[in-house]
Amino acid sequence: MADQLINQLLWPIIYILCITVPLIIAVAMFVYWERKVIGWMHVRLGPSKIGPFGLLQAFADVVKLLIKEVILPTKANRFLYFMAPLLALIPALAAWAVIPFSSKMVLSNANAGVLYLLAMTSLGVYGIIIAGWASNSRYALLGAMRSAAQVISYELAMGLCLVCVLVLAGSLNLTDIVNAQAGGKGLFDWFWLPLLPVFVIYFISGVAETNRAPFDVAEGESEIVAGFHVEYSGSAFAIFFLAEYANMILVSFLASILFLGGWLSPLQGWIHVDAPAWINWIWTGSWAWLFIKAFVMSFLFLWFRATFPRYRYDQIMRLGWKVLIPIAIVWVMVAGCMKFFGWVSIGVGA
Amino acid sequence: MNPQLFQLICFYAFGFVTVAAALSVITLKNTVHAVLALVLTFFSAACLWMLIDAEFLALALIVVYVGAVMVLFLFVVMMLDIDQEKMREGFVKFLPVGLIVAAAMLVEMLGLIGVRAMHAQAMGANPATAAGLSNTAWLGQALYTKFLLPFEIAALILTVGVVAAVALTLRTRGDARYESASQQVKVNPRDRVRIVKMAAERPVDETPAPPQESTP
Numbered sequence: 001m002a003d004q005l006i007n008q009l010l011w012p013i014i015y016i017l018c019i020t021v022p023l024i025i026a027v028a029m030f031v032y033w034e035r036k037v038i039g040w041m042h043v044r045l046g047p048s049k050i051g052p053f054g055l056l057q058a059f060a061d062v063v064k065l066l067i068k069e070v071i072l073p074t075k076a077n078r079f080l081y082f083m084a085p086l087l088a089l090i091p092a093l094a095a096w097a098v099i100p101f102s103s104k105m106v107l108s109n110a111n112a113g114v115l116y117l118l119a120m121t122s123l124g125v126y127g128i129i130i131a132g133w134a135s136n137s138r139y140a141l142l143g144a145m146r147s148a149a150q151v152i153s154y155e156l157a158m159g160l161c162l163v164c165v166l167v168l169a170g171s172l173n174l175t176d177i178v179n180a181q182a183g184g185k186g187l188f189d190w191f192w193l194p195l196l197p198v199f200v201i202y203f204i205s206g207v208a209e210t211n212r213a214p215f216d217v218a219e220g221e222s223e224i225v226a227g228f229h230v231e232y233s234g235s236a237f238a239i240f241f242l243a244e245y246a247n248m249i250l251v252s253f254l255a256s257i258l259f260l261g262g263w264l265s266p267l268q269g270w271i272h273v274d275a276p277a278w279i280n281w282i283w284t285g286s287w288a289w290l291f292i293k294a295f296v297m298s299f300l301f302l303w304f305r306a307t308f309p310r311y312r313y314d315q316i317m318r319l320g321w322k323v324l325i326p327i328a329i330v331w332v333m334v335a336g337c338m339k340f341f342g343w344v345s346i347g348v349g350a
Numbered sequence: 351m352n353p354q355l356f357q358l359i360c361f362y363a364f365g366f367v368t369v370a371a372a373l374s375v376i377t378l379k380n381t382v383h384a385v386l387a388l389v390l391t392f393f394s395a396a397c398l399w400m401l402i403d404a405e406f407l408a409l410a411l412i413v414v415y416v417g418a419v420m421v422l423f424l425f426v427v428m429m430l431d432i433d434q435e436k437m438r439e440g441f442v443k444f445l446p447v448g449l450i451v452a453a454a455m456l457v458e459m460l461g462l463i464g465v466r467a468m469h470a471q472a473m474g475a476n477p478a479t480a481a482g483l484s485n486t487a488w489l490g491q492a493l494y495t496k497f498l499l500p501f502e503i504a505a506l507i508l509t510v511g512v513v514a515a516v517a518l519t520l521r522t523r524g525d526a527r528y529e530s531a532s533q534q535v536k537v538n539p540r541d542r543v544r545i546v547k548m549a550a551e552r553p554v555d556e557t558p559a560p561p562q563e564s565t566p
Contacts, residue, residue: 080382111484115409122417126389129421133382133428141428148421155417172486318531 015107019096027245028058034302041306065241068234073136076231080134085232085239088127092246095120099253100175102263102287113174114162117254118155121209124247125151128211128218128228131240135231143227146313147211147218153320154208160328161202164195164335165258168344178262180346184269190261194344198331199259201324203300206251208320210244212301214308215316248301249294256293263290361401368394381427389420403476406486 032047032055039046047054072081098113100106110116125148132144166172168191169180183189192199208215219227229240256262265285273283281288311319338344371390378384392415399408478488493501 077380077382080386110405112405112409112486115406115413115486119409119412119417122413125417125421126424129424129428130386145425148425152418152421172484314529315531 012107016097019099019107020093023093023096023246023249024242026249027242028062030245030249030298031061031241032058034305037299037302038306041303062238065238066235070234070236071231073231076136077134080130082236084127084131084134085236085243086127087130088124088243089239089246091120091123091127092243092250095250096246098174099250100178100257100262101290102285103175103179105287106175109173109175112172114166114172114177117174118159118162121158121247121250122151122155124243127240127243131232132228135228137231139224139226139230140228142224143218143220143230146220146224147228150211150215150218150316150320151209153317154205154324157201157320157324157328158205158209160325160332161195161198161205162258163332164198164328165191167332167335167339168194168346170339170346174257174262178257178264181261182264182268182347183345185345186268186270187261187266189268189345190259190264192259194338195259195331195335197327198335199255201328202259203251203255203297204324205320206255207301207304208316210247210251210301212244212248213305214311216310217313217316220310249298252294252297252301253290255297256290260293260297261285261289262293263287265289357401361398364394364397364401368398381430382424385420385424385427389416389424392416392420403478403485405484406489 035057036046036054047057050056050060072078095117097108098106098110098116100109128147128151129144132140132142132147165177169177171177171180181190211218217223224230229237232240261268263285265281265283266289267283268285271283274280339346368391371387371394374387375384375391378387392411396408396411396416399405399411478485481488483491
């Protein structure tokens with residue numbers, strides 16, 4: 001009994017903590033990295049005072065947010081007001097359950113992994129809408145409406161991109177999807193090449209889904225102050241912040257897994273040398289490659305933010321519905337043809 | 351704890367949440383709360399389906415209903431400006447009608463279950479596990495081979511519905527003005543801005559001469 005309890009309850013909880021705790025720390029470091037990178041792009045220094053190179057800035061911010069007072073606006077709906085940050089955070093963390101970090105390292109090797117991810121990302125919008133409604137503020141409600149309309153629109157484009165990947169990989173399991181990108185042609189075996197337009201659309205939709213610049217009308221500082229979380233302060237705001245950045249990192253990981261071969265090495269099949277394990281991973285692939293790819297993808301989020309001016313609301317809708325979705329639909333058929341006529345090699349055997 | 355007992359406990363827990371949430375949909379005063387209770391009902395129903403290995407159906411329910419349909423529903427309800435007290439007034443008046451509808455539905459459902467029981471078609475083994483496939487793969491194979499025609503017809507009907515909905519709501523006023531993004535993109539900068547090239551000039555004397563009196 002005790003053995004079973006440990007096996008079925010304790011170990012999963014430890015595994016979950018092994019994913020979420022580093023994720024939360026990664027969010028803190030990512031915020032620091034974002035401020036630093038954008039500072040450099042603006043020819044400023046960025047955070048530089050706290051700790052060496054300002055490295056402890058993020059932690060100082062966390063402590064500051066946690067000891068601030070949480071304010072409840074008058075006539076706000078108390079229960080929903082405090083539920084909303086949790087509803088935003090839970091799906092953002094739960095989605096990580098199916099992410100495979102390497103061929104063996106995965107918390108839940110679910111068969112319907114991609115569907116699960118879609119379900120979790122579509123739940124995240126509730127936190128935003130409820131926050132906007134429950135805080136009894138015009139700005140917050142406007143931000144929530146913008147955000148929800150945007151998330152629903154871009155979810156369609158994102159879903160169609162996933163369909164292309166599924167058609168080629170022939171599986172909903174994320175580990176199988178990565179294995180389908182293995183082969184002897186190095187990085188040209190990954191899905192970014194046959195699905196190049198879809199890869200671009202996927203990442204644009206990912207940026208839009210996380211409400212990041214240039215799609216950040218939901219926050220729109222110059223128009224509606226801060227959007228759906230304008231009334232939140234202290235730790236409640238920190239939770240929204242955490243959810244947004246966890247989602248950004250998630251999109252970066254997903255783009256790496258679905259299109260950039262996950263943990264596979266870009267040199268796969270080119271180098272056949274027996275080296276010690278600490279060198280071997282460079283061409284046999286390991287979790288380190290996934291982290292490198294995700295780091296590069298997440299850097300794009302910051303680069304976009306420092307480069308592009310904000311879209312207008314109608315431009316966002318036009319881009320989503322009239323440009324991205326039609327291209328994605330066409331590419332679903334192209335992917336079907338690729339699979340049917342065998343134009344792309346799937347997996348090592350082919 | 352054996353897995354079956356665990357599954358049973360999970361079933362009762364999710365079932366309880368489903369029923370409780372469904373009841374609160376019709377009893378809660380605040381309409382937004384009621385919609386959220388409906389979301390919870392869908393979610394726990396999806397969990398129940400997950401328990402019987404119907405993973406595709408469960409996740410599709412969450413993606414489609416919880417993730418999209420209910421979000422739009424929540425929108426509409428949030429925008430409504432209704433007097434909550436007035437909404438409660440007719441409760442007793444409409445109670446008999448509601449009870450009759452509920453009773454009719456109960457009889458129908460019991461009848462359906464009874465007819466099924468007479469056919470004595472006990473639920474067979476899960477066909478997906480029997481075929482050694484995952485639920486999603488089996489469903490996909492069944493839909494695209496055995497039930498291809500009904501599937502395509504259903505898709506066609508849905509498309510017609512979408513077209514009809516767009517046609518019903520697409521109204522344009524004659525005097526409305528729109529921006530055409532394609533025209534905006536096609537604009538030639540030379541039509542808008544004239545770039546003048548000229549040699550650099552020395553500035554004219556710093557202090558301008560006082561305007562000369564001009565005799566009209």
